[in-house]
Amino acid sequence: MNAQSEVYEHHGTESDRDRLQILDEDGNVLPGAEEPSLSDEELLAMYEALVLARRFDERAISLQRQGRIATYAPMTGQEGSQVATSYALDEDDWLFPTYRDHAAKHVHGMSLSSLLAPLRGYRDGYSIPDDVNVMPEYIPIATQIPQAMGMAWGFKLQGQTDHAVMCHFGDGATSEGDFHEGLNFAGVFDVPVVFVCNNNQWAISTPRERQTKSETLAEKAHAYGIESVRVDGLDPLAVYRATREAIRKAKRPGPNEGRPTLIESVQYRFGAHTTSDDPSVYRDGEAAEWYRKRDPVDRLAGYLDGRGLLTDERETVIEARVEKRIETAIEEAEAIEAEPDDIFEHVYAEMPERLERQRERLRDLREKYGDDAFSEVLE
Amino acid sequence: MSSYADTVREHVEAAGEGPGPDTGHDAVRETDADGPEALTLVEAVCDGLYSEMRRDEDVVVLGEDVGKNGGVFRATDALYEAFGEDRVIDTPLAESGIVGASIGLALSGMRPVAEIQFMGFVYPAFDQLVSHASRMRSRTGGRHGVPMVVRMPYGGGIRAPEHHSESKEAFFAHEPGLKVVTPSTPADAKGLLTAAIRDPDPVVFLEPKLIYRAFRETVPEQPYEVPLGEAAVRREGTDVSVFTWGAMTRPTLIAAEELAEEGIDCEVVDLRSLSPLDADTIVESFRKTGRGAIVHEAPKTGGLGAEIATTIQEEALLYQEAPIRRITGYDAPIPLHALEDYYLPQAARIHDALRETVEF
Numbered sequence: 116m117n118a119q120s121e122v123y124e125h126h127g128t129e130s131d132r133d134r135l136q137i138l139d140e141d142g143n144v145l146p147g148a149e150e151p152s153l154s155d156e157e158l159l160a161m162y163e164a165l166v167l168a169r170r171f172d173e174r175a176i177s178l179q180r181q182g183r184i185a186t187y188a189p190m191t192g193q194e195g196s197q198v199a200t201s202y203a204l205d206e207d208d209w210l211f212p213t214y215r216d217h218a219a220k221h222v223h224g225m226s227l228s229s230l231l232a233p234l235r236g237y238r239d240g241y242s243i244p245d246d247v248n249v250m251p252e253y254i255p256i257a258t259q260i261p262q263a264m265g266m267a268w269g270f271k272l273q274g275q276t277d278h279a280v281m282c283h284f285g286d287g288a289t290s291e292g293d294f295h296e297g298l299n300f301a302g303v304f305d306v307p308v309v310f311v312c313n314n315n316q317w318a319i320s321t322p323r324e325r326q327t328k329s330e331t332l333a334e335k336a337h338a339y340g341i342e343s344v345r346v347d348g349l350d351p352l353a354v355y356r357a358t359r360e361a362i363r364k365a366k367r368p369g370p371n372e373g374r375p376t377l378i379e380s381v382q383y384r385f386g387a388h389t390t391s392d393d394p395s396v397y398r399d400g401e402a403a404e405w406y407r408k409r410d411p412v413d414r415l416a417g418y419l420d421g422r423g424l425l426t427d428e429r430e431t432v433i434e435a436r437v438e439k440r441i442e443t444a445i446e447e448a449e450a451i452e453a454e455p456d457d458i459f460e461h462v463y464a465e466m467p468e469r470l471e472r473q474r475e476r477l478r479d480l481r482e483k484y485g486d487d488a489f490s491e492v493l494e
Numbered sequence: 495m496s497s498y499a500d501t502v503r504e505h506v507e508a509a510g511e512g513p514g515p516d517t518g519h520d521a522v523r524e525t526d527a528d529g530p531e532a533l534t535l536v537e538a539v540c541d542g543l544y545s546e547m548r549r550d551e552d553v554v555v556l557g558e559d560v561g562k563n564g565g566v567f568r569a570t571d572a573l574y575e576a577f578g579e580d581r582v583i584d585t586p587l588a589e590s591g592i593v594g595a596s597i598g599l600a601l602s603g604m605r606p607v608a609e610i611q612f613m614g615f616v617y618p619a620f621d622q623l624v625s626h627a628s629r630m631r632s633r634t635g636g637r638h639g640v641p642m643v644v645r646m647p648y649g650g651g652i653r654a655p656e657h658h659s660e661s662k663e664a665f666f667a668h669e670p671g672l673k674v675v676t677p678s679t680p681a682d683a684k685g686l687l688t689a690a691i692r693d694p695d696p697v698v699f700l701e702p703k704l705i706y707r708a709f710r711e712t713v714p715e716q717p718y719e720v721p722l723g724e725a726a727v728r729r730e731g732t733d734v735s736v737f738t739w740g741a742m743t744r745p746t747l748i749a750a751e752e753l754a755e756e757g758i759d760c761e762v763v764d765l766r767s768l769s770p771l772d773a774d775t776i777v778e779s780f781r782k783t784g785r786g787a788i789v790h791e792a793p794k795t796g797g798l799g800a801e802i803a804t805t806i807q808e809e810a811l812l813y814q815e816a817p818i819r820r821i822t823g824y825d826a827p828i829p830l831h832a833l834e835d836y837y838l839p840q841a842a843r844i845h846d847a848l849r850e851t852v853e854f
Contacts, residue, residue, distance in 0.1 A: 185831060186654065214655065233655070233656070233830055235832060236653065236832030236833070238830055254656050254657045255614065255617070255657055256615070287587035290586035291587060291588050291589075291618060292590055293618070318558070319559045319566065321558065321584055321585075321586070321587065326586045326587065391566070392566070397562040397563045453832045453833055457833060458826050458829045458833055458836060462826045470824070473826075474824075477824070480842070480846060484842045484846070488840065489842070
């Protein structure tokens, strides 16, 4: 553990509490810090996922500006935590993401094109293949927390010890009742769940210190009798280590260990809340600069470089591969076509007759007036 | 019950339009080439908040991102600068907290105007609204009212993410003790909001975000009320009465103009107030035309269309010459935006149903 009081002093929103950290701002291993046991191949794969996340994010923002996708929630600066937490999952573990956790979803098995589909207005990205243990993104704040806890509880009740459940949410979510209800149940029923609070310090325009008088978000777990850890969310190795340990504990707790954990991953929202948001209205860029110097992509690159793993040649190969994958994903997402009948599908396991009649009515209207009649701008 | 707040209010009222010179109004009324009086619907909401906050010091605005940020739709733009952080309050991210706190503020003698960022996020506060705000007056035998407004943008058509396009006004209209209103014009937005803030009972104020910036209209700078509970006839006609509200008023009027070219004369009634319903205007219009239709973007089943149709049956059955048609959203979740135009009533769908009603 390393106390990093500098960050708190810098912008005065964080308390002077320990945060788990392994890498310094240049990617050197801090004295006394213990690196997670990851092979060279795993480290390089994690780095490639980070580069992919960064390029995806840049590209998505640009696609939104061009009108090719709708509102997008950028993850710039948060990719390190997203990638590392999902890398720490076993394949059978489940993930409950929010609308910002694009990289977390992808690393746990969702295709890149499925991340883009909902942004183009199609449900395809919510129809997740059966072999991928990811729930569709949660948009109402904190609602996933009791549900993730419930799924984990269900696995425990059914004796399915191979599954832990990871639940993402932000700092703002800790103000909602669902956060407290979910954590309380997790403690009472000792369920195999890992709560990951991505504290990016801004809930749209509301700063972390306006959410709670508590010094940290991690300490909220204490009231529910569950363990918590604060981790430098811009340090992928520290996040990985903390998460891996929480997943182990969820599934195979020691004699005096509880299963649930709250991880407060301290990050910073480098950019806007979404492409519809303009942060210059409510904050200056000073704090962001401090965090930008600790950019997770650069830090992991620095670490790999120090270990002699990241040659220029390898960087070039990674960049080219990432660009191609993103390009292919965009092509796939843009090839999806609207099928109005889809509106009526999957409302119930079996379509009620009343809904069938409504579907017939829409078909008749399309036949009679053509699809152009439905694309008139309502305004 | 006399309170400090009442005393302050009396002083403010005695002083006329408000304390001191009105220096902040220009910032709120963003003027443009259309002239200083022409506001969009969302600007009119902001203007209504401004003029009531100026008139009555007990009026406070609270919610997520309403202060420094001026609201995600800029509905509270410049209010923070004009009134300060104690009257334009950025809250933690907690809808039940916002509405529950507003009930408490109202009980203390204040006039809170809470903002829920999108209707799709109101549900944590549903308990506070339906278990408490709505029935505080009845369960305290009239001692405590809850003079509170809960504003929320609602409805589809803006290519928003999931949970940002719902139209669930029926949930609230179903609850005795709540009033539910929605404007379809900038002038009504200010007038209805003013009346809602001054009303002694809790009002759910639904803002049709599709038409937040669709057009401008003259909105007087001085405060004025559009009474709650009164519908507006937007177009007089003799062949069929169409009842609608919010963002659906415009496609309904477009369909009515198209039908006029076919010789069908539609009367378009903008209900404005969904609870209490203006049954007099509804029934009067129907008696004139003998044919009726309802347009709403909410799902069909259990929607307010059913309430309006039944009210007509109860009051004017013998005038009825055709089945009353409902042109509504479908009984399915509103789809992600690639398909939302198929879900929402469009002029073509409205046009088709009205012609069938008239030709029945």
